[in-house]
Amino acid sequence: MSLLVEMRGIEKRFPGVHALRSVRFDLKPGEVHALMGENGAGKSTLMKILSGNYQRDGGEIFFEGKPVAPDSPRAATDLGIGIIHQELSLMNDLTAAQNVFIGREPRKSFGRLDEPALNRQTADIFSSMNLKLDPKAQVDTLTIAKQQMVEIAKALSYKSRVLIMDEPTAALNDAEIAELFVIIRKLRSEGVGIIYISHKMDEIKRIADRVTVMRDGEYVDTVDAESTPLSRIISMMVGREVSEKPLDVPDTRGNEVALEVRNLKRGREIRDVSFTVRRGEILGFAGLMGAGRTEVARAVFGADPRDDGEILVHGKPVSIHSPSDAVRSGIGYLSEDRKRFGLATGMNVRANIALASLDRFTSKAGVLDERGMRETANNYIDQLGIRTPSDTQEVRLLSGGNQQKVVVAKWLLRDCDILFFDEPTRGIDVGAKSEIYKLLEELAAQGRAIIVISSELPEVMRLSHRIAVMCEGRLTGILPGGAETTQEQIMELATQRESAMAPVGEVA
Amino acid sequence: MSQTIEATQPRQKKALISSGAQQRLLAFASLIVLLIVFSIASPNFMQTSNMIAILQATSVNGVLAVAATLVIITGGIDLSVGTMMTFTAVMTGVVLTYLGMPLPLGVVTAIATGAFCGFCSGTFIAKMKIPPFIATLGMMLILKGLSLVISGTRPIYFNDTPGFDLISRGSLIGEIIPALPIPNGVLILFIVAIAASYVLSNTVLGRYTFALGSNEEAVRLSGVNTDRWKMAVYALAGGIVGIGGLLIASRLNSAQPALGLGYELEAIAAVVIGGTSLSGGRGTILGTLIGALIMAVLTNGLRVLSVAQEWQTVVTGVIIILAVYADMLRRRKV
Amino acid sequence: MSQTIEATQPRQKKALISSGAQQRLLAFASLIVLLIVFSIASPNFMQTSNMIAILQATSVNGVLAVAATLVIITGGIDLSVGTMMTFTAVMTGVVLTYLGMPLPLGVVTAIATGAFCGFCSGTFIAKMKIPPFIATLGMMLILKGLSLVISGTRPIYFNDTPGFDLISRGSLIGEIIPALPIPNGVLILFIVAIAASYVLSNTVLGRYTFALGSNEEAVRLSGVNTDRWKMAVYALAGGIVGIGGLLIASRLNSAQPALGLGYELEAIAAVVIGGTSLSGGRGTILGTLIGALIMAVLTNGLRVLSVAQEWQTVVTGVIIILAVYADMLRRRKV
């Protein structure tokens, strides 16, 4: 079978970074080709070159055997190359349908828009994805997961010959991922070539035909997905073995209660949620998209107002009306949307890491201790393996996973007693993921109370000492962590809708 | 995936009028409060002739504000609307008075001149990547100077073009309904506003206007020629400014070459009071009209009350802040 | 990981001067080109006295532009700098002339009044969530009116405060180095600029100024009391405007209550010409100084050349656009 795409000897340099060194990659029609590598390995950069977003510094690209030079996103789409970018690039003020068809709106005469047709066609795409979403919903009112689905719908609507998916599932939960895979398989059977990037290793086995691994901007190898064990792929990626230590649930029942939330309420999003976290404990929050876990965390953190509810820290009621109140009471919150809520992307790594802890680096006169911040930042860069030319690199120039690590570093530095981590490993590679798990466990061992919200069930199960499950704004149950709890038990609680619900107490 | 999806719908179904209509009505709240207060304070305020004077006073600023709205929704700004208006008036004067051409050609000149100037600003911004603030500041100065140069720093009168002053001052409506002598200028403002509103919500140009202001990079990545559309928006706004130029020229029966500076701030103020965000991506023409009316009612009302001029300024400042604050509260609630 | 990462260093080591210094030099390029062109065009331009006149002409606008820079870096805007300057001058007049207080108290009054006004704008913006454009537009009108009210629409002269006019006109430097009679006003501008620059790059306040403009929500979610810091930035900017008020009052030896409108646009123009982005998050005081100097050189040069006024305006517009375009090209290249 002839190749659909072939890239040879691709070179790309950014100031201070040699991002791609003579990388090659090929794609056959009707295959799913996974592109793997650590954060900052150059995966997104390679794909941005293929999709006409960046210009290559060297190398050749062939499309169906003919040399091509996609010099703009338009040129790439015209060739039949579509891409779902890693970072959401939607127009927030427009509706879902308007986003999907931007640039290709159904028109009537005189440049008039055919809005009903637009909404109808979008609804068709959504239903073909088995996605129930109002095409007229404004994008900035959607959760990040739904926004991701809109991006996917947009890419599908192009009916491309080559579809690049750069971490499409980072924000999705299992059900949504399964739905996406159905779509991918259908496209594959239609002869579309799909390039698939993900840090979720299990997905590779489920969907990929071949796997290409990159490391440090270089091509490592291309292997068959089915016959190659995951551990081999991982060691090709990180250049070493990553050992997974099984969860060891400590007995924290005797510890002091660090955070108690009583009867938290807000509209339909949060309906009477109560829970406690003890020192040294990791409480996981599981649930489907829109279950309200983020909302609970934000309400506790004071980022959103709440209608009712009491928050006690170390047994004392605290009044939290803003994030600064929360931080003063020792509560930290790492947001799930790093770009919008986590980072000042125009500022450098050092400034972002120090952003929540500036008072620590400030003299009485208000002068900043730049040296102290540099040392601290470099410590975290080493500890978390943040790939950056220096601590003065602007954060927006880092790869997605490395940006996430910067946010993690910011909250580690802030050193709160109670820490909410909302999707802490979104877009983070396997190696770094286990580093972060280790860090969370260390933090807990030091006596902090950790709350982890994650849409990846394995992650919740890997980390949590207890697992709280939410459904439609209600806390439907709290399960013990460790081997006794199964995925099925969690899913049952996560889908326990109101009518079917019996009153639940704390199971643990 | 189906478990979690809920349609976006108004929270309370009990409300007697639909939340959409309610919201639209509430947007007028500040305006209506102002009208009521002034009516109570002065018996002379609520007269037909004074209401018409207010509408007349709104017409030019309103048209400029509509133009500014388009540009602001793209995330840009147009500081040149005031002097561009003057420039189009002067060019109309050249065509009608100096060259003695017939009236329709004058109308075409005004709109074409405006569209061309807007196109130039758009080119500076889209092609030369000059920030809108600077590009239109430059345009503002260039057009201010050129108006003076071309007119020889003298007003150009339209005495030789009979009917020219009727563009703004005549009243088609008044001829049909004598009790309602609404001047044509006001009629034109409403036509322009309705047309702009239609373009914004029903055409491709309108769609890209919002899209550009929302996330220009995303639009570009979707393969849209953003430069071209941006230039088109600025040109359209320029054309509308040309209509503003016609209105003011007709109202003053002359092209006043030194006029225009400061009008840009008033227009932008109307836009922002009307709830359009300066960071782009959202805004409505209706809001802008309300904003322009708030400003006109305020100015007129304080004058009718014979408030001392220095205090008029203070009160205007306070009320602008309060009106927008009220609007903020309303939005947070609804 | 070390394989791929190269230290951030200039690509060509051959360059004689470091790329940083080169960049800084190039930022001055437009300014230097202007200076050279005017020197060639008129023998009278490049005289010490005229250079000092240019610097003197920069001083007030420069100080206002420094204040505007701070606000603009937070992603805001301050339309009230012009009338606030006037208001601080009037209040100084009240304290020194009407109440007969000693000079230092006048200085304190000006700065404190400015800081208080800035604090008010900051409160409207941070606490009442009014968009900066409207909050400061309101302030602009309020302060304009209050200046007239308080002064009784009459200038307040500082004849009873000996030494007041030396604040701006005297020359400390000239006393030490007689060949360099740089007026104190210019000295004050540079001190203000250096101080503001220091604050921006070395203090918490400066860090939050940039952070607010970069992503306010992220800063808030980092547990920072963003409202308080925003108010602090506006108050600081107001204090600097107060210094501007002192400078102009001293230069005119009077507080002119009607002055000030239009100065805001000039200040913002200097900021944007200096490369600070109106969308916030980035900017430098050095750039603003260069921007203010470009404007002052341009105005002075065209006047010295006795270019007709209307053409002066046109040329200024064209050159502002070109200067920023040149700067854009430079940035893309380096």
Add this chain to the structure above:
Amino acid sequence: EEMFIPLISKGFQHQFWQAVKAGADQAAEEFGVKVTFEGPDNETMVDKQIDMLAAALANKPSAIGFAALDSQAAIPLLKQAQEAGIPVVAFDSGVDSDIPVTTATTDNLAAAGLAADKMAEMIGGSGKVAVVAHDQTSRTGIDRRDGFLNQMKEKYPNIEVVSVQYGDGDQLKSTEVAKAIITANPDLKGIFGTNEGSAIGVVNAVRETGTEGLVVIGYDSGTAQKEAIMDGTMAGAITQNPVGIGYETVKAAVAATKGEDLPKVIDTGFYWYDKSNMDDPKIAAVLYD
């Protein structure tokens, strides 16, 4: 009921207009009428002035005082006033129409001509002079500039007016303008500033540059100009009689409502003043602070 007479002027903030207002207020008290005084921020805002006139008419005044920025633009409203039987008194500069019952004004052309005569006399009939004007397009700006230039051209062929630049009547801007003119023309002998702001700007420029021997002639009065004349920086200035203009306008308006006959023009006059005659009671009466 109290008679109500709004005055719509060309400006508000300048000392000149404040003096007109003072005169109007004085007359208001004397005749027991209510007077308001309004004007746009600067003399280019023709349509703003029309809006002010419209608002004034809404209040059904007994009479109106009006200083037109552009007569033509105001004609429909003036006709409306005429139809409503509201007498209009023009002031400052005339209205090209027969609607106003009378006009209280200064002959700016002649006044600026007098400034030219004085300038010529003081620089000895030859040399270079310059003008710092306050406005390029307003009636007063044009008349004062042209009055000066025409007189120079007609009567003093040896005097060259090397530069006419505009400072918007803003003291700071006028200062910079004057400094640039002085720089560009080292052999300059005199500068004429066409209103208070312009004149003070010239005085400031002379002080800041330390120029000596330059003949500065101003227009209007005000504390700073009077001081500059006292200390010799300014040779002298033309003053109108703004208080008189305001007073006469209101007085004429009151008379018009009573149907009294009025002259077509009430010339309120202008005067030259310098160190020698400033304390003359006749001059002191028309000077204001």
